[in-house]
Amino acid sequence: xxxxxxxxxxxxxxxxxxxxxxxxxxxxxxxxxxxxxxxxxxxxxxxxxxxxxxxxxxxxxxxxxxxxxxxxxxxxxxxxxxxxxxxxxxxxxxxxxxxxxxxxxxxxxxxxxxxxxxxxxxxxxxxxxxxxxxxxxxxxxxxxxxxxxxxxxxxxxxxxxxxxxxxxxxxxxxxxxxxxxxxxxxxxxxxxxxxxxxxxxxxxxxxxxxxxxxxxxxxxxxxxxxxxx
Amino acid sequence: xxxxxxxxxxxxxxxxxxxxxxxxxxxxxxxxxxxxxxxxxxxxxxxxxxxxxxxxxxxxxxxxxxxxxxxxxxxxxxxxxxxxxxxxxxxxxxxxxxx
Numbered sequence: 001x002x003x004x005x006x007x008x009x010x011x012x013x014x015x016x017x018x019x020x021x022x023x024x025x026x027x028x029x030x031x032x033x034x035x036x037x038x039x040x041x042x043x044x045x046x047x048x049x050x051x052x053x054x055x056x057x058x059x060x061x062x063x064x065x066x067x068x069x070x071x072x073x074x075x076x077x078x079x080x081x082x083x084x085x086x087x088x089x090x091x092x093x094x095x096x097x098x099x100x101x102x103x104x105x106x107x108x109x110x111x112x113x114x115x116x117x118x119x120x121x122x123x124x125x126x127x128x129x130x131x132x133x134x135x136x137x138x139x140x141x142x143x144x145x146x147x148x149x150x151x152x153x154x155x156x157x158x159x160x161x162x163x164x165x166x167x168x169x170x171x172x173x174x175x176x177x178x179x180x181x182x183x184x185x186x187x188x189x190x191x192x193x194x195x196x197x198x199x200x201x202x203x204x205x206x207x208x209x210x211x212x213x214x215x216x217x218x219x220x221x222x223x224x225x226x227x228x229x
Numbered sequence: 230x231x232x233x234x235x236x237x238x239x240x241x242x243x244x245x246x247x248x249x250x251x252x253x254x255x256x257x258x259x260x261x262x263x264x265x266x267x268x269x270x271x272x273x274x275x276x277x278x279x280x281x282x283x284x285x286x287x288x289x290x291x292x293x294x295x296x297x298x299x300x301x302x303x304x305x306x307x308x309x310x311x312x313x314x315x316x317x318x319x320x321x322x323x324x325x326x327x328x
Contacts, residue, residue: 090248
C-alpha cells in the first residue's frame with residue numbers, strides 16, 4: 001500500500017540500494033581484475049571477460065582454469081555451467097520485466113545474481129522493474145571500471161599473490177553457496193561434489209574436475225526421486 | 230584463449246537470454262527444477278574444493294585453506310559478501326607472510 005503512496009521516496013531507496021550493491025560488487029571486481037592479471041590474462045582479455053561474459057562467478061571460474069594451466073575451452077564450459085543459474089533467474093524475471101525485442105536482448109545481459117535478487121525481493125512490480133535495471137546498470141558500470149583498475153593495479157604490484165587475492169575466488173563462491181545450502185539435501189550434494197572433484201584431480205585434464213563432479217552429482221541426485229528434499 | 234573466452238561469453242549470454250525467452254512452464258517440470266537448483270550447489274562446492282585444495286594435478290594444503298576457512302567462518306557469522314572476501318584474502322596474506 002505504502003509503495004503507491006510515496007513513489008519518489010521508494011524510487012530513491014531502490015536507486016540507493018542499487019548503487020550500494022554496485023560498490024560492493026566493484027570491490028570484488030578489483031580483485032577479479034588483479035587475479036586475472038596474476039593468472040596471466042592481458043588487460044584486454046580481462047576487460048573483455050567483464051564486458052562480454054559479465055557474470056562474476058563464471059569469470060572467476062574461467063580465469064581459475066586458465067591460471068591452473070587448463071584449456072580455455074574447459075574454462076568456457078565451467079563458466080557456461082555456472083551461468084546456467086542465470087537462466088533460472090531469467091525464468092523468474094521474464095513475467096515481471098515484460099520485455100521484448102531489443103529491450104529483452106539488453107535486459108538479458110543484465111541478468112545477474114544481484115539484479116535478480118534486488119528485483120525479486122520487491123513488493124510491487126514498478127519498483128521491482130526499477131530495481132532490476134538500476135542494479136544491473138550500476139553493477140555493469142562499477143564492475144567494469146573495477147576490473148580495469150584491478151588489472152592495472154596488479155601490474156604495478158611486485159607480488160600480488162602476497163595479498164592473498166587467489167582466495168577471493170573460493171571465498172566469493174562460499175558466499176554464493178551459503179544461501180543455497182540451508183537444508184540437508186543440498187549439503188549432501190555440496191560435500192559429494194567437492195569430494196568427487198578432488199578425487200578426480202589427478203586423473204582428468206586441468207580445469208575439468210569441477211565440471212565432471214558437478215554434472216555427475218547433480219544428474220545422479222537430481223534424477224533420484226525425492227532424495228534431495 | 231580468445232576462442233574459449235568468446236565461446237564462454239556467448240554461452241553465458243545465451244543462457245541469460247534463454248531464461249527470459251523460454252516459457253515459464255519449463256520450470257514446472259520437477260526434474261528440470263531439481264537439477265537446475267542442484268547444479269549451482271554442486272558446481273560451486275566443487276570449485277571451492279578445487280581452488281582451495283589442488284594445484285594442477287596435485288592435492289595441496291597451503292595458505293589458501295586458512296583463507297577459505299576464514300571465509301567459511303565469516304559466512305557462518307552472516308558477514309556481508311565483501312567482508313567474507315576481504316577476511317579470506319587477509320588471512321591467506323597473513324599466513325603467507327608469517328608461516
